[in-house]
Every structure is written in C-alpha cells, then in structure tokens.
Amino acid sequence: MERSTRQRQAIRAALREANRPLSPGEILEYARQQVPGLGIATVYRTINALVEEGSVVAVELPGEAARYEMAGKSHHHHFHCTSCGKVFELMGCPGDLSWLVPPGFHAEKHEIVLYGSCPNCPGA
Amino acid sequence: MERSTRQRQAIRAALREANRPLSPGEILEYARQQVPGLGIATVYRTINALVEEGSVVAVELPGEAARYEMAGKSHHHHFHCTSCGKVFELMGCPGDLSWLVPPGFHAEKHEIVLYGSCPNCPGA
DNA sequence: CCCATATTGATAATGATTTATCACTCTTGT
DNA sequence: ACAAGAGTGATAAATCATTATCAATATGGG
Known part of the structure; x- marks a missing residue:
C-alpha cells in the first residue's frame, strides 16, 4: 500500500x-x-x-x-514576476471573454497571466 | 551582406x-x-x-x-484550438487588468489565451 | 521486532525542440 | 560571366525538463 x-x-x-x-x-x-x-x-x-x-x-x-x-481553488489567474521568476496567485477575473472570439469559434476557457515585479523585487 | x-x-x-x-x-x-x-x-x-x-x-x-x-500588430491576444492545435489572432482586449494585482505588485503587461474550437474543427 | 516491499536517491536515459557543423550551392558586386 | 563568401540542407549535437533504472533504505502490518 x-x-x-x-x-x-x-x-x-x-x-x-x-x-x-x-x-x-x-x-x-x-x-x-x-x-x-x-x-x-x-x-x-x-x-x-x-x-x-x-x-x-x-x-x-x-x-x-x-x-x-x-487543487480545489476557485477560478483564478497568475502573476509572473519578470525579475525573480516567481509565480503568484491572483484573485479575481475579468469574467467571460467569449466576446473576443470571432464568429465560428467557440471559447471554452481562458488563461490570463500578468507580468511585472513582485513586492520583493526592485520595481525595475 | x-x-x-x-x-x-x-x-x-x-x-x-x-x-x-x-x-x-x-x-x-x-x-x-x-x-x-x-x-x-x-x-x-x-x-x-x-x-x-x-x-x-x-x-x-x-x-x-x-x-x-x-511584428508591428497592435495589442492583441490569441485563441488556441484545443482540437487542431492551431493558434489564431484575436482582436480586442479586456483592457487594463492591473486591478487584479495585490498591493506591492506592479503589473506591466498581460497575456490572455482563449481555448476552444476553431471553425474548422468539430465543436467537440 | 521483522521482513516484504514500497520508496528513495543518484544518475543514465528519454523525448522534443533548437542549434552547430560542414561540404556544397546560389546570390551578388564587379 | 566570375569569384568571394553568404546561404542551404542533412544531420549530428546540444539543451532542458522529465522519466526510467536499480541498488540501497525505510515503512508498517503481523
């Protein structure tokens, strides 16, 4: 076992x-x-x-x-620090983005990644 | 040359x-x-x-x-067909997403990818 | 406590993508 | 048209993250 x-x-x-x-x-x-x-x-x-x-x-x-x-977290996205490379969790979401897709396409899900500097890194 | x-x-x-x-x-x-x-x-x-x-x-x-x-296209995002794997260009953008980041973080840019089926693929 | 065996750690092997090599070919300035 | 050398194609080699191998170790039911 x-x-x-x-x-x-x-x-x-x-x-x-x-x-x-x-x-x-x-x-x-x-x-x-x-x-x-x-x-x-x-x-x-x-x-x-x-x-x-x-x-x-x-x-x-x-x-x-x-x-x-x-696992088990609610829908969320991530932040990638371009300085230290660490990835952080974000809460919140812009909501349904299917209006971005042209006719004929069917959107099922989306991924969003924000880039920038985290609190531990020089604001660059 | x-x-x-x-x-x-x-x-x-x-x-x-x-x-x-x-x-x-x-x-x-x-x-x-x-x-x-x-x-x-x-x-x-x-x-x-x-x-x-x-x-x-x-x-x-x-x-x-x-x-x-x-290069040279205006700010846009992409659609990834989960069936055929092709990537398409989307126009439009939800706009500024910096409200998603907690205090201390600084967002400089974002990437958005939508997933689903393209017009050539079975809606699956 | 003991032993069968699940698990581990070091490392070789893999798989997939991208790059380097090198002899041969094609472009281009003259 | 010619020659110098940039460019090409086939393929070997390098990356890099992940997985398999296998002898040694540690867990846990009896």
Whole structure:
C-alpha cells in the first residue's frame, strides 16, 4: 500500500504552505529544509502522484516549465514576476471573454497571466 | 551582406500571408510549397534572424512551443484550438487588468489565451 | 521486532525542440 | 560571366525538463 514517508510529507507541506504555485525545483528547495537529502526524482514522482490523485494541479505558463499548486481553488489567474521568476496567485477575473472570439469559434476557457515585479523585487 | 534567397522569401511570405501565428513546423510546411527542398534548419535560422531584426515576434503559449507572427500588430491576444492545435489572432482586449494585482505588485503587461474550437474543427 | 516491499536517491536515459557543423550551392558586386 | 563568401540542407549535437533504472533504505502490518 501507499506509505507515508518524510519525503512525501515534506513535498505536500511545501505545496500546501507556499501560497503560490511552485516549480519542481522550488518544491525541492522548500522540502529539503525538512528532508535534506531529498532528490529531484522523488519530487517529480510525488508531484505526478498528487496530480493523478487530484490533490494538485499543474499551472502552465508561456515559455516556462510548469508550476504546481493545490487543487480545489476557485477560478483564478497568475502573476509572473519578470525579475525573480516567481509565480503568484491572483484573485479575481475579468469574467467571460467569449466576446473576443470571432464568429465560428467557440471559447471554452481562458488563461490570463500578468507580468511585472513582485513586492520583493526592485520595481525595475 | 545579407542576401535575398528563395528560402527567405518563402519563409517571410508564409509569415506575412498566414493571418495567424505559425510554429516552425507550420512555417516549414507552408514555405515548402514554394521551395520544396527547404530544410527545418533554415526555418529556424531565418526565424531567429527575423526576430533579431525586429520584423517578427515570438508568441509564447502555455505548455506549447513558440509560434511566430509579424511584428508591428497592435495589442492583441490569441485563441488556441484545443482540437487542431492551431493558434489564431484575436482582436480586442479586456483592457487594463492591473486591478487584479495585490498591493506591492506592479503589473506591466498581460497575456490572455482563449481555448476552444476553431471553425474548422468539430465543436467537440 | 521483522521482513516484504514500497520508496528513495543518484544518475543514465528519454523525448522534443533548437542549434552547430560542414561540404556544397546560389546570390551578388564587379 | 566570375569569384568571394553568404546561404542551404542533412544531420549530428546540444539543451532542458522529465522519466526510467536499480541498488540501497525505510515503512508498517503481523
């Protein structure tokens, strides 16, 4: 059966406690604070298991490797800091955007990403 | 100095005449109608040159390889057909979205991608 | 406590996209 | 028309993120 290991606990904790989507590398970094020897392979394995069980979802961003966040959040979008590369969660949404599509097209969903600087980075 | 070859003409024409962003593979396909022996390496080389000279811009999409479109268009967004994978240009924009970002963040730009089915694909 | 085995970590392998190489070809100034 | 050298095509090689491998380790039911 599935076992509860320190590694998995640390990875779950990282995703639960970070209030923003994390890349595999960021998850590794966070979780290593609890489990120093943690390897990247275990991070990927665990992410995949969590996505498969539905408790975590992938956040895809233009030209970037996927980030991961806890599932079950309401519809929202993301902010990508162009300075540090961190991705943050935004709340709110402009609403239905299907008026943007020409006749013949059918819009089913949308993704919005805002870019700029986060509070920790020089306003550039 | 820079030479005007059939290959470059065909690649520029493909990008100019397609009224949507093209992937390197799509550019190859289109341009080969004019220059049958065209190789993918030339497509990449030419794309890079065109981007560098500023006449073409990359269109990055979540979880996808970049597409390329002519530069100089006014602010717009894109539609990604989930059935055929083609990317289309949309006109219009919900406008300023900086109200979405929390205090301390500074939004400089945004990207919006709509997903759904294009006129050529089954509404699925 | 013990052992079957799920899990891990290090690293090799993969897959997909993009770039470098190099001999040959085509463009262009003269 | 000619020659210098920019450009091309085929393909090897480089990236880079992700996955597979496998010996060693740690979990947890009995």
